[in-house]
Amino acid sequence: MREKSTTLYLGPQHPGITGNMMVKLQLEGDTIVKATTHVGYLHRAFEKLIERRNWMQSTTILCRFCVPEPDPPEAAFALAVEQIEGREVPERGKYLRSLVLELARIQSFMLWYAGQNGSAGLYTVGQWSVGDRNYVLDLFEELTGGRIYHMYIWPGGVRRDIPEGFEDKVLHTMDYIEKRIDDYDRMMFDSAIFQKRAQGVGIISKEKAMEWGVVGAPLRGCGIGHDVRKDNPYDAYDKLDFQMGIFDGGDVWARAKVRQFEIRQSISMVRQIIQNLPKGDYLNKMPNPMKWTIPAGSAYGKVESVRGEFGFHVVSDGSDKPRRVHARGPAYAHGISLLEDILVGENLADVSFIMNSLGVCPPEIER
Amino acid sequence: MNSLILLLILMFGGALFAFILNKFVPALRDIFVVLLMLGVSYLFFSTGISNRLNFDVLGIHMQWGFTSASYLFGIIVVVLGSLALIYSTAYMKGKDRLGYFYMNFLFSIGAMLGILMSRDLISLFFFWEIMTWSSYFIVIYSGNDVDRRGLKYMIFSAIGAYSMLMAIVIVNSFIGSFLLEDVFASIFAIGSGYQIAIAILLMIGFGVKSAMMPLHVWAPRAYSESPMSYTAVFSGALSKMGVFGFALVLFNLVSTQNWLINEVVAWLAAITSVLATFYAVIQSDAKKLLAYSSIAQIGYIIIGLASNTYLGVMAGLFLAVLHAVFKSTLFMAVGAVERQVGTTDMTKISGLIRRMPWTFVATLISIIALAGLPPLGGFVGKWMLYEALITSGHYYLVIMVFLSSTAAFLYSYRILFGMFLGQEEPEFAHVKEAPLSMLIPMLILSGISVLSGSHPGFILEPIQSAMASFGFQSNLPHESWWELTVLFNTWGDKVALVNVLTSIVGVFLIALAFITIKGYKNQRYVTTKDISSSGEIIQPEDNMTFQIDFYKPFERAIWPLLKRKIDDYYTDFGKGLEALFDFVRRFYNGNGQFYAIYVMAFLALLLIAGTKYFGF
Amino acid sequence: MGTTYSKEEILAQQLQTAFEHLITEVVRKDTVFAFATKEQVSSILLYAKEKLGYISFVHLSCVDWLESGEFELVYIIWSPETKINLFVKTRLDRENPSMENTDMIWRQINTYQREIREMFGVEFPGFVGEKEFILEDWEDAPPMRRDFDTLEYVNDTFFEREGREDKQDVRERIAKRSGEEIPDFAKKYSRE
């Protein structure tokens, strides 16, 4: 028997969907009465492949866990491995890691500007921010050799030291971007239409947030201050001065305000790192990478990615290959089940808008 | 024998005979009613308007005969009645109690003819009641009086009838005659307060039948619950009796000093049309949608009449004729769908276009006419209405009309999409086209809609003669109806309908030829299951047609207006009334002396009031 | 009582007093393991959530110990006050594995259970959730089990482009084709 309400497939081939996934909507009018998320279009069996690679080879796979921000998975995996092995990271390595993570955060926020505004039809901000994002990617390219996938953070430190004159370039880029995001904000946050659309839409209550395991900006947008960088500081974050952006409301607007606040915090952090960058070694060198074994044990390494807590549960059985690596992406919980819950009662026009504000990223859900 | 009497005897006698015939020879019933109606039509057209019949009953002088105005409405009744009966033979096939149905059907047509031919208030009222009762019997035909829809209709009709009766009594007390001629001649001699009271009372009576807000609440259910073949007449012709009455009142009983009445009526009609359109937009049942749409359309007609300008009245009468044409086509089409599919709920049906193409064509043409798009007849009426209102300075009224007719696009599309477009589901694969006897009336009426778009003369000519009887002199220069294709407003602006038609049809044909011939070989038809559903494969349980709450955003925007239906006020009123009766019941304590006192007091009250106001 | 306990040790003791026969282990800073039986898990989770303030569920993972014929389920929970990751570990039999449904304690466990059911074939009786999650029309063994050989499956199912071999150094061929010399620094990393 056919459904009474209208079925609308939002995705996988749909301009409004974030990545390759599908939300099957049941509509009455343009109000959603039921939403079912379907993932798995991007399943590449990463965790299976890592079991077949040795510890060092896994690095190439790790960065592909989440495409918009490839560095947090590397850092989380490195943290977990270091915990099992007990390997120390030199101070400079820690700072460089934080530098890369913050730069990755900035470029990812700029991508978010594009997604959030593009789903609301304001393409100009997206064009600007994605265009300017290339300047951050240029920094990455100079530092790591890759625009998108860096494979820079290794267990024990980072892959290479910063090139000469890099600090100035970073500072210069930060100045430019700081100037530009004011422009974006003027067009986006000051727009009455954007305010009208964002306020009161896609509300997550505090209870629901805890129940569904919401993390990152959506959680801080509910007024709950949780940030791995503050709670379980890793790398150089305990030495940096920054604040969490906490806003009440739990709607798209609050989440946008959180991100607006945090991109500025990131820029300031990058500046602090460049100023306080200690001298010394950047990598606690491992023995021959091809024959590197890790003692048996398990650990959960987690970092704060752009969209929230990114964790790796790493199990080693003492061989040269991981026994099991299981990732927990920030969107894993709120990208599937919570989305189904909060989309009910919302308008069709806001689906893409809400998904962008939650930061749903399918590749890390299905891996 | 006078042909007027013959007409009525044929109608009413034939109705009774149809009932008897159905008992004994049901096979001949259909042929009989159709032949009877065709015969009556012939008689009607041969009667003409000069025939007058005078007689006395119980010392009251009565007069029958058609005027040019009532003849116009008579044409609607007769043509629509014949077509609806032809349609009915197929539509009602297999239903029970058909004798009852046809008897009441013919009774109501006869009563309508009676109303139109009566030249005195008593016979008008008499036929009016026959019409009410016979239509009431058909409303409750399809079963028990569920939801009291028939009762609601009856209560409002009774209210209307009583106010009419009161008006008739008042008129008689002043003028001493029931003849319309006498009444029209001497109405302006009596006080203007009484004039207004008479006009208002009569308009309440007529307003009920034409379903004017706030007297419309019976209409949606009554229209949608009666068999569609009758609703075509109900909405097309029967409601026009109310319009006819309005025309009588507005042009003959209201003096030009009382322009406020015209204004009030026009504004009421405008509000009627806007609100009814909004209600129609949010309906999901095709019959109810059309019912609300009828209410809205009659709003336009009355606005036109109440505008009291030449063009406006012409627009009103033109729209009255055209509304009868396209709305009955639509009801017939919906009836055809109902008969072939089993439901008219637009959330259930979809994609009938390939199954019922001719019904679709008839619906499409009627919908274009209804929406008032060029080059069909609806546009002509709308154009005249707008121009009349603009040139006569009804600035805000024209905005209301425009709001209503723009919002009418929404439900026009809704009904086409809901029934004929959208996904073609396998469960409707067995549906066949309606039988020929249903299609032919629809297509004939659609043809009228098409023809009236470019050459409205054949409707405008009888309208002009009718308007002459209301005192509006013709100012459209033309030689024959074929040449009346250019319309003017009083400022001299015009629309040339033939040019419009040529341009639209010419461009349409050229573009159609181009798009068909270009790459004809590689043009493919695919089913509606092969759509770009974001790359996903449609599952059998998916309902890919957008059906429920079609205009949800619009509904949200107009929500403040619709929050409370007028129906609810009546329900509250009804509850209040019950409480009142509860209170009253305490007086009826079973003691006979008390009753005697009540009756005495009431009579005394009536006497005082009567001498004071009515001068008995 | 001169010794001061660290917060990890306090947690371990709290758990041990609440549950008999529960083995706990303080592994490192911010990490405590609790090895529970299958039946204990839900009560431990509930106790930690209600009494100890471990309100945040972090992770549910499944590890295949093929050699010992067991699956290990690892529930990781976290407290905003102590900031400790508490690992509740339990072992299931590899034949007909099944585990109590815990998605009413934290609703997000729902998603994890769907994944583990699909990828390892662990059943959660009483658990409502759509069967297909990531895979579509999958007929083979649950793919994340260690005895499922993905390479063999690939060779059976997919086409390989000719010339693709493992651990092949194409640098020389490219150099020959483009007529360039292999730079010295590249030679240094060469596998040969």
Add this chain to the structure above:
Amino acid sequence: MYNDKNAQTIVDYIQNFTRKNSLFMLAYGTGCGAIELPATLTSRYDAERLGVRGAATPRQADLLLITGYLSTKTLKRVIRVYEQMQDPKYVIGFGSCTINGGMYWDSYNTIKLLDKYIPVDVYINGCMPRPESVISGFQELKRLIAAGKADGAKKYKENLEWYRENQKKVLKNWPLVEYNW
């Protein structure tokens, strides 16, 4: 010259000119390569100046970009989408994983060789290809169109059975509507 069957008439020339300068690209990010598409379409690289622009549905599109690996689940949708596009249509395989599986060579869920399932006109290698190489891929496609050699769709139509066989080897459940241009 006149007897050369491959010679283009003036009509062909104009057609190919318009086709190559107006490529409507289907908005379908099938894999992680989609992350470089925003960069390609926005201010620094600006593919719109080359006539490349997004299209929302397959009916409007000319160009299908397979941005990276295809899992079997996505392959089904890609075939569906490809068949819904209207001739002439072009496919660009984007990234190493479309060419030979790339780093996913031993993954049980991704296909390794795209042109066994749908015809590919141009491959762009790299993991992931930079915007510059994406643009050079567009230019290569344009060159092929101008020469009238981008005839993947024709090949698909002619060898439909072969493609279907390959597709059905991977896709177990085949509820697709049959091909209809």
Add this chain to the structure above:
Amino acid sequence: MNTILIQILGALATILLAFIVGMFYGGAHRKVIARIQNRVGPPIYQNFIDVLKLYSKETSINHGVMQHMGPVFAITASITSLMFVPILTDGNWFSNLNFSGDLVFLVYMMVFGSLGMALGAGQTGNPNSAIGVTRGLSQMVGYEIPFVMAMVALMTQFHTTSITGMIAVQQQSGTWLMFSNPFAFMAAIMAMLGMFSYAPFDIVTAPAEVSSGPISEFGGKYLGMMMTSGSIFAFVKLALFVDIFMGGASNLVVLVIKTFALYMIPVLYGVISPRYRTEQAITYFWKWPLFFGFIAILYAAF
């Protein structure tokens, strides 16, 4: 016979003019947006290439005869309205059927196309199309009301309902109607933003929401014809506004300058605006534009 031939030739010339100008405006739209977005942008003739390519697509798919005719309805409405809009204030060319219809007719003619198009979109059975259509029609109710209010204000002020009459009024008095009744101009311009369906009113074809809406099943020659119709229609709307509010144009150069200036209003407003939700768009039109329309009628009548 000769007059008919000249009529047809004039009509063809008008259509060609409207097509070319409309196409270039479309190109200019894309170019302007690109420059604002820090891009080079496509060449200004890009829309011609797009349309030609769409016409030269080999296959075309329809879901039935109404979809086949949908674009035809659209182009019929565009060209017919073009025939009734005066292009130049004087001269015999381009004066096709200017005297055969008035503003009321034109207002109706202009919705004809979108309704026909809606029928075509409806037959495809794509839910995106149907949702797009309902959005479009709802929005139409929104913007038509202030537009008609502005028109009624002008009609009552100058006692004419024809466009040629309004041009004549402006030529006699020497003032443009946008100064004679500024409130009507305000209401009409705000309604025009909705008519052009650029952001923030691009809710009909919003790609992120309904995946290009009504046109989502149209490709090849159907889409080509719709793009043709769209560019002609854009020109019609601009020419109508120029005729009514800006005194018409005496020659083609003036026409292009005036229409382009007018065209930049929705374009530039669109660049910086996100999209409204449907009901927000409707209520937008029923706030300030309605107020201005109300004032305009008062101003005109008293």
